[in-house]
Amino acid sequence: MMGYAKRLQNKEFCKQIEDLIQVGLWRYQDKFDRKQVTEGPFVLYEKYSRRDVSLLMNCGRDLSSIMYGMKRIGDDVFIFVTYHKVDAKSDELQYAEGKPDYADAFTDSMIFRWDSQIGKGPESSYMQDVTGAKRKHLLVKKSDAEASFYYMGTFDIISVVGDKKIDNRGNKKDITKVTMKMHQAVREDLLKYLESNLLDEEKKAI
Template identity: 65%
Template sequence: MNQVIMLRPTQSPIVFIQQLGRGLRKAENKEYVVILDFIGNYNNNFMIPVALSGDRTYNADTIRKYVISGNNTIPGASTVHFDEIAKEKIFNSIDKIRGMKSIIRESYISLKNRIGRIPLLYDFYEQGEIDPLVIIKEYKTYWQFLEAVETGKDSCKLNDQEKLILEYLSKTILSGVRPSELCILKEFLDKDTISTNDVRRELEYEYDYFITDQEVEESVKVLQGHFVSKDDEYQKYKFMNILRPDGERTMRSVEAYQRCLRNEEFNAQIRDIIKVGLARYKDKYTKGKSEDTPLVLYEKYSRRDVSLLMNCGKDLSSTMYGMSRIGDDVFIFITYHKEEAEEGKNYADGKPDYADAFEDNLIFKWDSQIGKDNRSPYMQKVLTAPRKHLLVKKSDAETSFYYMGQFDIVESADSQKEDNSGKMKPIAKVTMKMHYPVREDLLRYLQSNISKENKAV
C-alpha cells in the first residue's frame, strides 16, 4: 500500500495513528507513501507528528521538537518537512491538547482488542502504545487505572498497604533511570533473603552496570520509603515495610511484604513495574554515559531524577533551582525560553537570567543569579566544583531537562544587572565550553522561536 486516502473523520489520536500507520508499513519495492487527507481534522493535527515520530508520551515539548527537527530524529533515509503554515497550525493544535484520560482509555481499548486480554503496563511499552509514565501521571498506579476502566468486573482486591507500595514504586522507580532498586525487587520475587553480591552480579551481567557500596545503601533507603521531599510523605511511605538490612552484605524482605507478594494480583503488578522499569533502562540509559557520570547525554531528567542518581538520600527537587551543588558535582538548570515578565518588570519573578544562550554547539553563555558575583558563596560552589553539568529545557511548561553534558568555565567575569526594582546588582557572566559539541537537532530545537507556539496557551 503506497497511498492512503483519509475519508473517515475521527477525534481519536489512537485511531488516526492506526489509519496513518497502515500506509507507513514497509513492503518490498515500496519506496514511498502518499497520504491524501480529505477530512482535515485541524483541531487535532498534533496527531501527525505523534504518528510519524513514534513517540507516545503526548508531551507537547517533544512533539514541537519533532516538528522542528523531524529530519534529524527519524531513522534511515526517511525525511519529513513541515512548512511554516503547517508548523503554526500544528503548534496551535499542540497548545490545545486536552483530555489525556480519554486518550489513555482509547489506547487501552485498542491494545486490549489487539492482544485479546487485559493489558499489562509492559504491553503498552512493548506494543508502542501510550507511554506507561503518562498513565501513572494521570492515575498514580496502573491498578487505579484498571479499577476506573474495568468497572463492574470481578477483580482481586488490594489492601491499603499494597496500594501504597504500588503508588510509591510507580512514582519512584518505574521510569528506569537506574536499575539498582529494580534488580533488588526482582531478586526478592523468589527469595526472602538476598546478598548484595547477587544484585551486583545481576547488574553487571545483564546491564553492564557497576554499583558502588554507597549506591547499594541508598537503594535500600529508597525502597524503605526515604526518597521523598517532605516529612509528611515520609510518614506516609515509611510503613510500606518492603525490606531491611540483615548483616553487612545481606538484605531481607520483611514478613509484611512477603504476605503482599502472595496476593496474585499484587505480585503481577510488582512484576509489571520491574519489567517496564528495566526495559526502559535498557532502551534509554545503557548507552551514552561518559566521564564518570550516571547521566546519559541528551536524555531527559527531572530534578527528582538527578537527586536519585546522585544518591542524595531524598528528593531534593524542591530546593534545586538554577544551580545545585551535590558533593563534587554542580548542576546548572536552564530554561532556554523563559516566561515573559509582567508589565513594569524586567524579568519574570524567579527567572532573571535572560542572557542564557548557546553561541554555537560548544559555547554557552550564562548569567548567575542577580546579586551573586564571583566572590559570593553561590558562585564559589560553581567555580570550585570538579565536575560541572548543564541541563536545559526549552520552556517553563516542561518539568524535565535535556542533559547536555559536562562543561569547563572559560571565563567568569564580574558585572552588573538591573533588578526588577531598577537597582544595579552584581552578577557573574560565565562563558562555558561543553566537553562535547551539542547535537545539531537539539540545538536547533532549543534555539527556535516559540512565541507563536505559546500564543494560545
C-alpha cells in the same frame, strides 16, 4: 489462572518474551554502549527532572524544591536552564517574577553563556560552588511548559566576568557572566529545537 512457568511452555508466548528481552538489550546498547555515555549516572540528551537528579546522585532525600538555577552536590554542580524565559507581565517590572533577563544561550554547539542569579558576584559562595566543583553538568529545557531537562553533558568554565544588573526595585546588583565549553558538541537537532521560536511550535501544535 495459568502460572507464568506454564505460559512459557507456549512457544508463541515464549517468543514474545524473548523479543521483549532483545528489544531491552538493544535499547540498553543504544544508550550506554555509545558516545553519549558520560561520567556518572546520566546519559546525554536524556530527560531528567530535578527529582531524578536527586535520586541518581544518592542525596538520600528529594532536593527538587531547592534545586533551582544551580545546585552543588558534593563534587558535582548542576546548572538548570530554561532556554526561553517568561516575559514580564507588567510595564512596571523589568523582569518576570523579579528575575533578571538571563542571557543563557548557546553561541554554537560547544559554547554556552550563562548568567548567575542576580546578587551573585564572582567572589560569592554561590559562584565558588560553581567554579570549585570537580564535575560541572548542564541541563536545559526549552520552556517552563516542560517539566524535565535535557542532559547536555559536562563542561569546563573558560571565563568568569563580574557585571551589574538592575533589579525590579531599581537597584544595581552583582551578577556573574560565565562562558562554558561543553566536553561534547551538542547534537544539532536538539540545539535547533531549543533555539526554535516558541510561537512557531505552538502554531504547529494547532
